[in-house]
Amino acid sequence: SVFPKHFLWGAATAAYQVEGAHDADGKGPSIWDRFSHIPGMTYQNTNGDVAVDHYHRFREDVALMAEMGLQSYRFSISWPRLLPNGRGNVNEAGVKFYSDLIDALLAHNIVPMITLYHWDLPQALQDEGGWEARSTADAFEEYARLCYARFGSRVKLWATFNETIVFIGHGYITGSHPPSVKDPARAIQACHHVFIAHALAVKAFREMAIDGDIGFVNVLQPHTPLTDKKEDRAAAALADAIHTHWLYDPVLLGTYPAELLAQTQALWGVPRFAPGDDALLRQNRCDFIGLNYYRRETVVANEEATRQQSNNSGEPGSGGEFGFKGLFKFVRNPDGVYTDWDWEIWPQGLTDGIMMIKERYGDIPVYITENGLGAKDPIINGDIIDDPRIEYLRMHINALEKAIDLGADVRGYYPWSFIDLLSWLNGYKKQYGFVYVDHSQDLVRKRKKSFFWYQNVIASHGEER
């Protein structure tokens, strides 16, 4: 097969969605601990207090990974579990949890990939302004240095942030994630501080001479115009500029896309740069890019809003994604196949998306750090027969093979998710895992049909799928 010899067959999770133990052994609260307890914010007020209790059951879970033959495991570290106040005193019990997890993975020849930030900011830092405060970027550097010092001799694959567009977009534009702000100008400044935090963490990684690679994880979301009309094609290009170029250029090129930057600064005077920010971004590029692929979006122009935008007073909230929502909107593709959560299944978008990244950023190494089907899995005679997930993953492995055939340097594939876990706003009904968790039976784990299917994909190095 075309999969390179050292290609990693992995799987992914995130701390808040699997660990539970939300206040155990000295852990401090995160913004998701706080937010998920506000009535009405999540589906049926579900939260990660217990999640699937990975904090206490990680040895059992790692044994299941080993049984599957998993070659790599992507997980995130809960910042407030290590630094309950976001900075300063270290919670050694938290360090021990991750140290034991890493040792268990290594004992089974499973390569750890750490994500430093998967949305769970320490609440103490949010109380000081969160990502809108420049000081949070400095706190992130302190946190990253602690992780490098404690885990850097054993972990070689590091990503700073997961899906900045999601935690900034929902945190500061739609308001559906914490801190529930709806203001594009504040979103852009907060996003700038995330890029600075990333650059500071990359700089620290180099200064500490950690033996490994460090990258950034973004949503890979191709946009297709509904029609060939000029305005629809322009709308799709704008969606690409905002969803892709704005999020990727600063960490892969070290600069913002010039045209859009001119617009955001004319409209709202953001991002405001501090002296040295330019150089900081340019001098601390990623070793790889992590791509999270689920779906594509079909785009049309939004005429009336375009007119309104042209005499826009720049009032915050005048649009969605970075204030330009008025200029385009996402619509259903009449010929599309959709999941139960309305995401269009489009494997070709993975091939095209990877090649678009290669086209714009050159031969940057790529990991597919998330890809999976969120579904309510069928249970037949007590067995979880998740054929739709097997079919979804098979099609995307085929699409990945095409990109590698076309010369893309793809080094690993991490289906989301290893185990059924908390879906931020959808509770536990939206399942992604190879392993089922029975919430009616003390969170007992059960292997799904896809567990055995992926076990064979790994054993055959992708030949059988």
Ligand SMILES: C[C@@]1(C(=O)O)OC[C@H]2O[C@@H](O)[C@H](O)[C@@H](O)[C@H]2O1
């Ligand atoms: C919103 C939701 C979900 O739980 O359904 O989408 C699927 C998957 O996407 C990723 O963006 C996130 O890293 C991960 O936490 C999951 O989050």
